[in-house]
Amino acid sequence: MSPYTLQWGIIATGNISGQFARDLLVDPSSREVSDVTHQITAVGSRSVESAQRFIDGLKNPGEGDSWEWGSKNGKLDQVRAHGSYDGVYNDPNVDAIYVGTPHNLHYKNTKDALLAGKHVLCEKPFTIDIDELEDLVAIAREKNLFLMEAVWTRFHPIAYAVEEVLKSGKLGKPKRFAADFSMEYDLDSKPDSNQFVDPALGGGSLLDMGPYPSVWAMLLVHRNPHNQDQNPKVVSSYQSIYPRSGVDLSSRWIVKWEGLCHGQLVTDLTNSGLRENTAALQCEEGDLIIEYPPQKPETFHIMPRPDRYLASVKEKTTHHHPVHQGNHGMSYEADEVARCIRDGKIESDRMPLEESKVVQRWFDSVRKNGISSTKDMKGSAGQ
Ligand SMILES: NC(=O)C1=CN([C@@H]2O[C@H](COP(=O)(O)OP(=O)(O)OC[C@H]3O[C@@H](n4cnc5c(N)ncnc54)[C@H](OP(=O)(O)O)[C@@H]3O)[C@@H](O)[C@H]2O)C=CC1
Numbered sequence: 001m002s003p004y005t006l007q008w009g010i011i012a013t014g015n016i017s018g019q020f021a022r023d024l025l026v027d028p029s030s031r032e033v034s035d036v037t038h039q040i041t042a043v044g045s046r047s048v049e050s051a052q053r054f055i056d057g058l059k060n061p062g063e064g065d066s067w068e069w070g071s072k073n074g075k076l077d078q079v080r081a082h083g084s085y086d087g088v089y090n091d092p093n094v095d096a097i098y099v100g101t102p103h104n105l106h107y108k109n110t111k112d113a114l115l116a117g118k119h120v121l122c123e124k125p126f127t128i129d130i131d132e133l134e135d136l137v138a139i140a141r142e143k144n145l146f147l148m149e150a151v152w153t154r155f156h157p158i159a160y161a162v163e164e165v166l167k168s169g170k171l172g173k174p175k176r177f178a179a180d181f182s183m184e185y186d187l188d189s190k191p192d193s194n195q196f197v198d199p200a201l202g203g204g205s206l207l208d209m210g211p212y213p214s215v216w217a218m219l220l221v222h223r224n225p226h227n228q229d230q231n232p233k234v235v236s237s238y239q240s241i242y243p244r245s246g247v248d249l250s251s252r253w254i255v256k257w258e259g260l261c262h263g264q265l266v267t268d269l270t271n272s273g274l275r276e277n278t279a280a281l282q283c284e285e286g287d288l289i290i291e292y293p294p295q296k297p298e299t300f301h302i303m304p305r306p307d308r309y310l311a312s313v314k315e316k317t318t319h320h321h322p323v324h325q326g327n328h329g330m331s332y333e334a335d336e337v338a339r340c341i342r343d344g345k346i347e348s349d350r351m352p353l354e355e356s357k358v359v360q361r362w363f364d365s366v367r368k369n370g371i372s373s374t375k376d377m378k379g380s381a382g383q
């Protein structure tokens with residue numbers, strides 16, 4: 001049977017849109033996929049020149065680039081450049097929209113796309129706050145359209161491998177969790193318009209990096225077979241501030257899963273990450289440790305604990321699960337979108353909207369209890 005082809009419209013021509021588009025053009029068989037494939041039929045930018053430049057770049061890969069496959073196999077044959085995002089939402093050759101704009105625009109862009117009748121994959125963080133997200137979910141459900149937050153890490157080979165370990169039951173009940181996404185980022189050298197510096201773009205560490213400690217909290221604790229609490233809450237939080245613009249330099253928050261355990265989550269722009277310990281789940285029978293970087297880890301360790309008091313390790317095993325060669329790692333989430341739309345589903349079981357809401361509420365709580373300039377920020381709601 002021939003594969004199902006999903007026709008994509010790409011919104012915005014920045015860094016991550018380019019990465020996503022290139023992954024759409026990689027041969028699916030390079031990641032052992034044969035049931036779905038992708039076509040880019042529209043690109044939208046605030047300027048038509050930028051949209052055309054983006055398309056020209058995709059059509060001219062370098063020698064040996066894995067995404068050369070797409071242009072050679074007709075995946076860009078019908079692509080159109082639009083000098084507005086609306087042009088893409090209204091393009092009849094588009095089934096699904098990828099939103100790759102700054103945080104503050106996710107709500108408006110996703111809403112406009114849904115109202116025009118398109119399915120949407122929206123970059124993380126989904127929205128600025130839970131009200132915006134609730135509104136998008138309501139619109140998608142009312143219009144029977146697919147909607148998902150682009151938490152690419154959930155679809156990486158390592159995420160499935162870790163899930164198998166948890167399902168096997170060999171680690172037992174979770175006792176505590178910690179996850180950290182830190183990187184030393186020189187904010188002082190960046191212009192006021194930088195997306196980490198500018199509060200109006202939803203700047204700071206929490207909204208940009210927070211989805212990654214959160215993805216491991218969700219995969220290791222929230223989706224753990226032992227968890228019964230569907231609405232884990234932030235019980236404590238702290239933010240340090242970048243004086244120049246008031247955004248959060250770092251955020252720390254503690255989440256409690258009632259009846260199970262606590263988790264400590266960190267985002268930090270002032271230090272490099274804890275290399276071998278980006279996420280750790282300690283359970284009654286042993287530990288599961290994930291190595292840096294949290295957005296795209298390749299290695300985890302399992303350490304059974306024969307003696308709980310001494311925390312001694314019986315036999316540490318190391319497991320490597322890299323993304324397939326030639327794929328940056330965003331092709332997997334695109335495949336999920338294609339499969340769901342092919343099957344008439346309006347949300348993904350692996351990245352359900354309820355789980356995006358859980359994390360969005362954490363961010364709201366950390367911001368409201370903090371002192372950053374994005375404390376009371378709303379996104380593009382109402383614009
Ligand atoms: N999944 C992942 O691994 C990653 C996800 N991201 C997420 O992707 C989103 C975009 O990030 P990134 O691609 O790095 O950002 P960029 O600044 O590189 O690109 C953003 C694009 O949005 C458009 N845009 C519209 N309005 C504005 C505005 N007021 N200021 C700046 N840009 C604007 C522009 O495209 P145009 O001019 O064509 O309209 C711009 O190129 C963010 O939400 C971020 O969190 C980022 C990095 C990695």
Ligand SMILES: O=C1OC[C@@H](O)[C@H](O)[C@H]1O
Binds near residue numbers: 209
């Ligand atoms: O999504 C992301 O992943 C990688 C980070 O470096 C980046 O800031 C963030 O947006």
